[in-house]
Amino acid sequence: MDLKEKLVSSFLAFENKGILDLDSNVHSIRSKAIQNFERDGFPTKKDEEWKYTSLRSLVKNDFSLFPKTEKTVGFKNIKEYLMNDIESYTLIFIDGVFSSFLSDTTHDDCDVCVLSSALTRPKYKMVVDNYFNTIAKDNNSLTELNTAFSVEGAFINIPKNTIVPKPIQILNFSTGSEKEVMLQPRNLVVVGENSHVQIIERHQNLSKNTVLTNAVTEIFVHKRAIADYYKIQDDTENSSLIDSTFVSQKQQSVASVNTYSFGGKLTRNNLEFYHEGEHITSHLNGISILHDKQHVDNHTLVNHKYPNCESHELYKGIYSDKSTGVFNGKVIVQQEAQKTNAFQQNNNIIIDDGATINAKPQLEIFADDVKCSHGCTIGQLDESALFYMQSRGIPKKEAKGLLLFAFGNDVVEKIKIPQLKTRITKLIAKNLDVDLGFEL
């Protein structure tokens, strides 16, 4: 039985043992979603959006869809993946199951809790009905698949006029309780008017077993609200991630999604911004540093629908060995979206002959009074800069590291949480194998 059949046939059993009564809206959303997945299946390279990313060998695995969860994970097992030097709310999931023991949630001024409780408790019914699967629906078959099996993940509900006092960390761990595991976390984030939230997300495999995570996050940012979302992707070589993140913004809101891809076997980031008002600002930042046969595919979309909005996109990539990268940045400026400012920049450095990057800026502009620009470069390390540094006594290896580090620095500069900035700086230094004798 192939993975698709296995998933479809598991759906009924999943629903029956489920936590929901079968009359709920969510039940009908899921049923519709599994039908869509059954109709479309996994995307193949024939699909234009998946031309450079193949899931073929990945879906051949005999994934366990509902992994055993008997392994106990203590704080000591996970602490290196947590940001401990800042106060934060934490939502920790072990093999897809929420660990209240390891987490630090709140219901005081805002809700930082879990989707399973949001889906079942009457007090959240309205939020769920208003938001759940409203921007993610009818998008792609993998998102549909996640929707069909969505049961757990982060639920973050910030009422209006609330500054969440500390960042929220969402960490998804897998323990390798079975040889091949598929996880499908689902996050829902609603940020009320004038509110502000910062979120850090990470997926981490604690074992050497194979893990495929198919994650979906929906983020709603209301009037004048600010939301910053940081994704740390530094997983093991047996871990693959398909992440789909959808952001819907209301007028005068500011949202950023920052993606740091250093690890993992195959990573696909679908990131889509939808504007639902004027004077919106969107930021999309990313850096990929890949080695060996790693593959990262950043697929972004900014859909400008209203006038006077702006988007800023900056993606950098450093590709070594036989790694492959994809950047597909689509910007749509609809006819009504006059006075749009949309900027996109994508710079790549190829270190070794065996590495590849497929970069595709894609601008569709239907309005006539706009400022849109895109720049895409693919290059190699500057030999004259290397010689310059060497002539000052900096060894070639360090000089290379420093140059690459400097290349990625403007993405790191966008990080608003100082401790996170330090953390990402260190991760970059580690991945570039460079010992920086200073903080940039």
Next chain:
Amino acid sequence: MLKVKNIHASINDKEILNGINLEVKAGEVHAIMGPNGSGKSTLSAVIAGKEEFEVTEGSVILNGEDLDELAPEERAHKGVFLSFQYPVEIPGVTVTNFIKTAINETRKARGEEELPAKDMLKLIREKADLLEIDRKFLSRSLNEGFSGGEKKRNEIFQMAMLEPKLAILDETDSGLDIDALKIVANGVNKLKSKDNAVIVITHYQRLLDYIVPDFVHVLYNGKIVKSGGKELALELEAKGYDWLK
């Protein structure tokens, strides 16, 4: 200190230096002059170890040690410094961080401890003052958006920090106005001692009014065609290079 023995060097099979001999002793200042394309910058790059150039014959010896097999950074660790004609811009690395890294890598290579942050800062301030460099300048990205004069001043600042045994100044005067030229020359003169040596590469006599050479060499078609005292520079200024060809 430095012995250049019968150096032949080529790039892409085109010979640029064909048999250069030069000896520089500690405490001396040598000027190398010559028309465009005579091989002046190639000579400095070959001494500094740029890999693009293939040394087909001869050798470069510093304090009795053959440099031929050494990488550029290893030559730097032995005390060679090259001030670039066109310093490279490195966005994202500040002047301070760059020089810190250079100093500490050099110390590491020499088996010394890293310089404590406090001492480093003090040294940076001292040398920045010597070259009349604004403190704000130190936190800017290396050479990015610097004016021609700022770039050259920054080169000499790095030289002051690294305290080389042999400094090669490749057209350090180009792009400098007269005030900046004086500051740079003054900096070089203050760093000069009986233990180090300077090679000044220039087109013009102007710089040599401020950094006075003990010897002047004229390079033409990859060879030194004439050597003399500082008066040779004046003669060149008056007559041009044609009479030497």
